[in-house]
Amino acid sequence: MLRTEIEKALAVLKNGGVILYPTDTVWGLGCDATNEQAVAKINEIKGRAADKSFIILLDTDAKLQSYVTEVPDVAYDLIEYTENPLTLVFPGAKNLAKNAINADGSIGIRIVKHDFCQQLIQRFRKPIISTSANISGAPTPLFFDEISDEIKEQVDHIVDWEQEIKTQKKPSTIMKLAPGGQFSFIRR
Template sequence: MLSDQIKQALTVLKDGGVILYPTDTVWGLGCDATNEQAVEKINAIKGRSSDKSFIILLDTEAKLQSYVTEIPDVAYDLIEYAESPLTIIFSGAKNLAKNVINSDGSVGVRVVKHDFCEQLVQRFRKPITSTSANLSGQPTPASFDQISDEIKDAVDYIVDWEQDLNTEKKPSTIMKLAASGQFSFIRR
């Protein structure tokens, strides 16, 4: 049941662990985005440099102001009308683990429209990191069965939801949005 999977994932997140979970895009590695040690665990699992920033997931745009200081009004329209998953890079990140935030003070935020993620983030009451479930430098797995055993063996919990979905998903569109409202696409 979905509620059982959410309860299990919540326990792991609250204990500073790392989960492997389905998102509105590709399968992700997630942890408490306010817990520096948990974020370091993900870097170790992926074998990735600790100077790379993360995307955080929120369940509603109403929580943006808790984690970002500069939110242009157009951001709310972009989130509301996006037809596919959209990550927006905002300046002025706050209240997050410092190793989640980019060296320029920005952070990528995606408001999820995915049943499992939405409920998980809502019940956790904090943002969750999201990074693709692959070793650094390797291709992003498009489905659960493409995730390496090395990744599966290293996490604290694997969510048993949507593992058998055969539809290949792709990463989100990434847009950098300045406080002035000017934007540029990083990934389409």
Template sequence: MLKTEIDKALTVLKNGGVILYPTDTVWGIGCDATNEAAVEKINAIKGRSAAQSFIVLVDNDSKIQSYIDEVPEVAYDLIEFAEHPLTIIFSGAKNLAKNVINTDGSVGIRVVKHDFAQQLVQRFRKPVVSTSANLSGQPTPQFFDEINEEIKAAVDYVVDWEQELKVSKKASTIMKLSPSGQFSFIRK
């Protein structure tokens, strides 16, 4: 049941743990985006450089201003009219674990639109890291059963929701948005 799985994942997040969970894009490895030690665990699980930044999920666009110094007005239109999951890289990140933020002070934020992930983030009341469920340098798994067993064993909780789903999803579109409102695509 959805509520039960959200409750279990919430307990893990609140205790600084790492979850493997379904999102509006591919399966993600996640943690509390304000907890530096939890973010370190994800780097260790994926075998990725601590210099790489992360994408964080929020449940609605009004939360973005809590984590960005100055949100350009156009961001809200881009989010509202996006036809596919859209991650926006904003300058001036704040109130996040420093190892979530890029060295240039930016961070990628996505307003998640997915039953499980959106309710999880809403109830957690903090942003959640979302990074693809693969070892660094390996292909991104399309389905749950393609996720490396090493990852499944390393996380603190594997969400039992949509594991059988075989709908091919792709990673989000990534757009960099400057404080002046100019934008460029990083990944389409």
């Protein structure tokens, strides 16, 4: 079952589509983080301003250097020792769709510890976008059945995995890292 759902989502991502999928936090809208048209489609679905940046997901911290010009050592420690989902905002994003990157050149990256996401990203071999599955400005749905039909009707694939789970998850903690390794909290 998990393998089948990964195969279906993988095919959609490879074709530039948008998936609705479970993550280590809340249900998300996702696409190939290197494909500008796919990223633009997520903005369109959410009714979101094109100048807002996104969070990308990676399956391992070994891939950070492929998407960020400089990874301070403290980033690896933070990732290793955190127990809750943690998004790190790095300056100097690279090799990503321009419309996924913040105007200041930074990008938020979360190393996921979630079976579906890890296996999907590992097979895809690229980062995927992760943004909450809601219209911009609307409350973030905490469970699959709280996601609006408006969102569900616009995606290319809805992952049939963990839809029945009612364990409340929350958005990740977000920390901004400076090149020297100093960090500050954006969202706790």
